Amino acid sequence: MDLLDLSRFQFAFTAIVHFIFVPLTLGLSVFIAIVKTMAYKTKDPKYDKLAMFLMKLFAVNFAAGVATGLTMEFEFGTNWFTYSKFVGDIFGAPLAIEGLMAFFLESTFIGIFLFGKGRISEGMHTFSAWMVALGSNLSALWILIANSWMQTPAGYKIVQTPQGIRAQLTNFWEAVINHTTVIRLLHTVTAGQITAGFFVMGVMAYFLLRNKNIDMAKAGLKVALIFTTIVSVSEVIIGDTAGHLVAEYQPLKLAMMEGKWNTEQPASLDVFGYVDQSAQKTYPFIQIPGLLSFLAYHNFDAKVYGIKDLVTMYDQKAQNYANEAKTLEAQYASNPNPSLKDKIVADKAYAKAYNISLKDLPPINLVFMPFHIMVGLGFFFAFVTLWGLYLYKKGTVYTNKAFLKTVLYSIPLPFIASELGWMTTEIGRQPWIVTGVLKTADAVSFNATSNVMFSVITFVTIYILLFYVYVTTMIKKVKEYADTEAPST
Amino acid sequence: MVYASGLVNAFTVLNVACASFPVLMRSSINPDYNLTIFNASSSNLTLTVMLIVTAIFLPLVLFYTRYAYKVFSGKVSGEKSYY
Numbered sequence: 001m002d003l004l005d006l007s008r009f010q011f012a013f014t015a016i017v018h019f020i021f022v023p024l025t026l027g028l029s030v031f032i033a034i035v036k037t038m039a040y041k042t043k044d045p046k047y048d049k050l051a052m053f054l055m056k057l058f059a060v061n062f063a064a065g066v067a068t069g070l071t072m073e074f075e076f077g078t079n080w081f082t083y084s085k086f087v088g089d090i091f092g093a094p095l096a097i098e099g100l101m102a103f104f105l106e107s108t109f110i111g112i113f114l115f116g117k118g119r120i121s122e123g124m125h126t127f128s129a130w131m132v133a134l135g136s137n138l139s140a141l142w143i144l145i146a147n148s149w150m151q152t153p154a155g156y157k158i159v160q161t162p163q164g165i166r167a168q169l170t171n172f173w174e175a176v177i178n179h180t181t182v183i184r185l186l187h188t189v190t191a192g193q194i195t196a197g198f199f200v201m202g203v204m205a206y207f208l209l210r211n212k213n214i215d216m217a218k219a220g221l222k223v224a225l226i227f228t229t230i231v232s233v234s235e236v237i238i239g240d241t242a243g244h245l246v247a248e249y250q251p252l253k254l255a256m257m258e259g260k261w262n263t264e265q266p267a268s269l270d271v272f273g274y275v276d277q278s279a280q281k282t283y284p285f286i287q288i289p290g291l292l293s294f295l296a297y298h299n300f301d302a303k304v305y306g307i308k309d310l311v312t313m314y315d316q317k318a319q320n321y322a323n324e325a326k327t328l329e330a331q332y333a334s335n336p337n338p339s340l341k342d343k344i345v346a347d348k349a350y351a352k353a354y355n356i357s358l359k360d361l362p363p364i365n366l367v368f369m370p371f372h373i374m375v376g377l378g379f380f381f382a383f384v385t386l387w388g389l390y391l392y393k394k395g396t397v398y399t400n401k402a403f404l405k406t407v408l409y410s411i412p413l414p415f416i417a418s419e420l421g422w423m424t425t426e427i428g429r430q431p432w433i434v435t436g437v438l439k440t441a442d443a444v445s446f447n448a449t450s451n452v453m454f455s456v457i458t459f460v461t462i463y464i465l466l467f468y469v470y471v472t473t474m475i476k477k478v479k480e481y482a483d484t485e486a487p488s489t
Numbered sequence: 490m491v492y493a494s495g496l497v498n499a500f501t502v503l504n505v506a507c508a509s510f511p512v513l514m515r516s517s518i519n520p521d522y523n524l525t526i527f528n529a530s531s532s533n534l535t536l537t538v539m540l541i542v543t544a545i546f547l548p549l550v551l552f553y554t555r556y557a558y559k560v561f562s563g564k565v566s567g568e569k570s571y572y
Contacts, residue, residue, distance in 0.1 A: 100546045112557055119561070169535045
């Protein structure tokens with residue numbers, strides 16, 4: 001592997017491991033705050049027990065999330081130096097605000113919640129739980145602002161500074177909202193809540209199957225079931241909206257997500273299939289005519305551009321920018337106007353960014369397949385929760401072995417769905433690191449390949465170890481908790 | 490006494506900052522490659538936004554950090570730990 005591939009691999013690997021922990025942190029913090037509020041209102045000890053038990057698991061998860069997240073912030077500097085220099089003026093701010101506004105809040109109050117019980121009032125204890133939830137979700141907000149800006153940049157201009165060209169902030173709110181922050185936040189946070197919901201349902205199902213902690217497990221399963229049903233059904237609608245925005249702002253990503261090489265009008269939906277990138281063909285297993293046009297644009301006759309046409313269009317765009325830069329340079333020679341200079345710099349940067357060919361595209365199977373599996377899982381989550389709700393109405397949800405086993409063994413699935421969603425988003429953004437502004441290949445640091453190889457090997461070793469410790473600690477804590485109480489029948 | 494040790498930290502940082510101003514990272518190859526507070530800074534707009542955010546949130550952070558200290562202050566007793 002060359003320097004670029006290794007650097008990509010390192011970032012992808014660390015990001016994937018980091019995001020094992022993030023969704024659960026996001027969702028579980030909210031769930032714990034809800035349960036703690038119920039404990040505070042009803043004075044029912046089983047809710048308090050549940051909140052404290054879940055917070056123990058949350059703490060393990062939180063620690064792993066912090067440890068793995070830190071390395072990523074350093075990698076922007078060590079592995080993606082050109083990127084950092086180019087976008088630091090914009091990208092740096094949300095990350096700094098995240099630390100100040102969210103991370104301190106979350107980590108201070110998690111300490112107060114875990115160790116302060118008995119020292120502070122129950123009201124304050126409940127408040128702490130909400131502050132942890134607020135902190136983790138504000139973190140998500142600022143990180144997603146940074147990421148959304150990379151996906152759909154806005155509120156900036158490209159300027160020449162003595163240290164090289166860079167993107168400079170022109171409008172803070174435009175950069176913050178850009179075009180996709182809101183939906184990206186909703187999609188991610190809701191995914192986290194589904195993850196937490198299934199996690200709690202699974203753990204409670206484990207207790208019920210082993211006939212331990214019955215009172216707490218029944219209460220926990222009921223609350224988690226209602227919570228998860230609401231969020232997993234909402235996620236279907238949110239996901240649909242997210243899809244529209246991709247169609248509108250990132251047509252190349254949409255074409256790769258759906259494996260469309262040629263422009264189609266109306267476009268059919270390939271429910272699942274296989275992309276042969278060298279032959280530039282997609283082999284669908286199931287195809288539904290017109291459905292993609294409808295899903296992307298809510299119109300059965302809408303045109304959906306294919307990968308080949310889009311790449312040609314972008315290349316044409318690059319040439320237009322290059323030509324404009326040439327014309328302006330000629331003008332500048334006769335009339336050295338500083339505003340012209342900025343325009344020339346920007347045109348040249350865009351000409352370089354849009355100059356792409358089919359060989360610059362990422363492995364399209366890694367966009368197409370993750371996306372379709374994620375959607376499938378999303379429907380599966382909604383289906384399982386509705387099934388649970390039906391059983392709850394019938395009054396057999398606590399004893400139905402099939403349902404309890406399904407939720408127990410489904411614990412990893414929302415984690416996987418979140419990872420697949422991010423693979424779609426991030427690999428689908430390629431060949432760019434900032435859509436239409438900077439190519440990933442132009443953003444990498446000039447490291448010695450052997451150095452990156454060394455850090456890759458180190459990270460992979462340590463992260464695998466960390467993941468192993470994480471899983472065994474979580475399982476141990478659940479089992480220990482189950483064994484502290486005698487069977488309650 | 491508690492505050493004195495805090496002041497030592499504050500003045501150490503201040504001392505280093507004043508001594509090296511305006512250089513943040515000194516280049517051993519060529520002084521022209523030094524990273525200074527001027528050539529490494531963000532644009533005015535970004536710095537303004539960060540100043541406002543810091544002015545609002547830093548006091549808040551100090552406030553709840555002080556609260557956390559207060560909650561856990563005092564002697565350790567043999568009371569039951571909930572974690």
